[in-house]
Amino acid sequence: MNKFGSVLGSRRLGSVVRNEIEKALNSGENVVFDLTGINTVSNSFADECFGKLLIDREFASIRKQTSFINTGSLFQGIIKSAINDRLAKIATA
Amino acid sequence: MEYFTRIDLDKRTTHAELILQIQPIINATSYDKIDIQIYIGMVSGIVYPDQLLLVASIILTASERGVNIVGSLVASPNCEGYVSRMDFFEHLKILAPENFVRRESKGHFLEITRFEDDDSESLSLVDKIKYIFTRQKITDDSLLASIDLVISELICNIRHSFVDHGWITAQYYKAFKRIRLMIADTGIGIHRGLTDNPKNLDYKLLTPEQSIRMCIEKGVTNGTGGGRGLHIVHNLIKENGGKLAIFSGNQQLQVTRDKLYTTTGSIWPGTCVFLEIQSNKTVDITKINDGSTDFYDLHMDNKDEDWFL
Numbered sequence: 001m002n003k004f005g006s007v008l009g010s011r012r013l014g015s016v017v018r019n020e021i022e023k024a025l026n027s028g029e030n031v032v033f034d035l036t037g038i039n040t041v042s043n044s045f046a047d048e049c050f051g052k053l054l055i056d057r058e059f060a061s062i063r064k065q066t067s068f069i070n071t072g073s074l075f076q077g078i079i080k081s082a083i084n085d086r087l088a089k090i091a092t093a
Numbered sequence: 094m095e096y097f098t099r100i101d102l103d104k105r106t107t108h109a110e111l112i113l114q115i116q117p118i119i120n121a122t123s124y125d126k127i128d129i130q131i132y133i134g135m136v137s138g139i140v141y142p143d144q145l146l147l148v149a150s151i152i153l154t155a156s157e158r159g160v161n162i163v164g165s166l167v168a169s170p171n172c173e174g175y176v177s178r179m180d181f182f183e184h185l186k187i188l189a190p191e192n193f194v195r196r197e198s199k200g201h202f203l204e205i206t207r208f209e210d211d212d213s214e215s216l217s218l219v220d221k222i223k224y225i226f227t228r229q230k231i232t233d234d235s236l237l238a239s240i241d242l243v244i245s246e247l248i249c250n251i252r253h254s255f256v257d258h259g260w261i262t263a264q265y266y267k268a269f270k271r272i273r274l275m276i277a278d279t280g281i282g283i284h285r286g287l288t289d290n291p292k293n294l295d296y297k298l299l300t301p302e303q304s305i306r307m308c309i310e311k312g313v314t315n316g317t318g319g320g321r322g323l324h325i326v327h328n329l330i331k332e333n334g335g336k337l338a339i340f341s342g343n344q345q346l347q348v349t350r351d352k353l354y355t356t357t358g359s360i361w362p363g364t365c366v367f368l369e370i371q372s373n374k375t376v377d378i379t380k381i382n383d384g385s386t387d388f389y390d391l392h393m394d395n396k397d398e399d400w401f402l
């Protein structure tokens with residue numbers, strides 16, 4: 001992930017990264033999100049990049065094709081909470 | 094029409110007083126001419142960068158919409174160099190020779206900076222502000238991570254104001270172990286943001302005061318974001334014991350650890366967030382970024398070791 005910079009903060013950047021992830025997932029690749037060298041992951045970025053993957057995909061299929069490494073508890077919390085909020089939106093839509 | 098206003102920038106001037114003083118500039122239209130007299134540091138010899146930001150951003154915004162601005166400026170010799178170093182004169186295109194050697198700001202302050210909506214350059218500001226803390230040998234990881242999170246959310250927040258740029262400045266005060274920081278935009282503001290095409294129809298009937306009180310609650314959003322930005326800022330101040338002030342429209346929200354109150358005053362055209370953070374008070378980041386994971390845990394059956402390796 002650090003090829004996108006050390007601050008993963010904006011929605012615009014989140015959208016750029018999500019487009020790359022979707023391309024990889026569509027071609028059947030497995031994707032490993034390595035957060036080595038990342039200083040910041042904002043809630044906005046996490047929602048745009050990871051949360052919005054749930055708009056067109058089942059959570060189970062995303063889990064099958066992806067994994068996270070070198071996240072640390074703070075970034076894990078932010079990513080889980082972004083996914084949580086999307087799951088909640090889908091459940092209550 | 095032709096108007097006149099006097100602006101007194103001094104550490105004793107409150108943000109609310111300053112917004113009142115710049116009101117004629119805020120209200121001016123492209124047919125108006127405004128004569129401004131600016132006095133800086135004339136009482137105490139000290140001015141805060143956030144005060145300079147309020148004035149510079151409003152004058153430039155008015156100038157961009159065609160208001161004819163003329164005037165004069167007098168600065169106390171005690172703070173003239175500081176005002177210049179914070180780029181106040183440069184933004185206003187005032188020729189002021191600097192009788193000092195310009196040194197790197199890194200680690201001490203962030204000059205008054207205009208940033209564009211959501212670009213990578215803007216996000217480098219997060220690192221610059223964090224560096225102010227690390228340079229001062231503040232190594233509290235939880236506080237630093239919280240500041241990272243809060244600043245990046247605030248910078249991204251200008252997108253929700255439907256404006257293409259914002260303004261930021263920061264200064265560390267070693268003697269008081271505090272940083273003052275301001276991020277402002279001249280967009281649609283909080284009340285319009287929540288009541289124009291609201292995500293939640295209940296928001297449509299919110300008054301300006303209700304809107305500014307609600308904007309720090311979790312999940313309150315106009316639909317363009319997740320409603321976390323100002324909520325985590327509020328959490329940081331509650332945990333850290335600093336100060337938060339939000340100015341938007343004619344509403345002003347002041348928050349400290351124990352108090353929260355609103356006042357009605359002059360109009361800030363957009364949203365302006367002021368923070369004072371104590372550098373020697375640790376925080377618990379899990380209380381600041383208090384996201385829920387109940388749905389996530391349900392889907393994961395509380396087992397995600399094979400996903401977060």
